[in-house]
Amino acid sequence: MDPQAKKTALRGITYGLYLIGTKDASTVNAFAGNWLTQTSFDPPLVALAVKAGTRSQEQIKASGVFSVNILASGQKEMATAFFKHVEPEGNRLAGYEFYTTEITGCPIFKDALSYFECKVVEAVERGDHYIYVGEVIGAGVHREGEPLTLRETGFYYGG
Template sequence: MSTVSKNEFRDAMSSVCAAVNIITTSGDSGRGGFTATAMCSVSDEPPSLLVCMNRNSAQSALFFENGRFCVNVLAGDQASLSGHFAGGMQDMEERYAAADWTDLETGCPVLKDALVSFDCELSEVHEAGSHNILIGKVVGIVRSENNSALAYFDRQYLNPAMALSQE
């Protein structure tokens, strides 16, 4: 059986449209955050979702030690914020200074203008290839009145609501 190269796989995955999320944590071990498109629901009983995080990330231990995270689904006008949390800017205070934040039950940072935010307690971690799969039990949800989502497709940000309004 033939194998698929890393570059072939990445090129193919660029054809998959995904929501853009900022995953945050805060607790005794400190505050962290990163941008991710690998997020989805797992179950509605109990309400839970998963996020994939590179195992080599300097923040991995921080997320495990805090035992909680928040998935902030970005609105259509938040592409620049995604860039702040994508890893180019290493200073966490600078990342957080780019937006307004609050917190919910877990104390994790919740983006005030996010499309929707899911406050989670870390319930399981699984290893898969180069990543850890974080499974979180959802303990709180905040939805905004904004109905414009930020999507990532073909290695660029898109605002589907803008495309629909131009038709």
């Protein structure tokens, strides 16, 4: 296989860029993620890939829940703040205000366009990631707008 052709072809897959909220018994967390897709309408299911061995992956494994925050076009700075380890400071992560609901207890960011909360119904470990299938059990809309895409940021994931 031509490595450059593989890289170019895989970079042609379109992605959004989201903030994924996680939690465990003692704290909350969030990370920027882009491997997310809806897999079923009824019940509403999504598949999320999370790098194996990370704090976030371990929290999803332990709690069985996660949230997905849809960022707006232009929120690249907010997304990139979650490319590294963050710790909560009150109701803020990386300086961005969040709240939780009784549904999952995972962070929901006030600046996000919308969000949904999931309970894990299946987990698969393949390669260097876990794939979590989550059933959407809660959702909300903060405001209207166009979602942030990876292409807009100039970042590439794939290859």
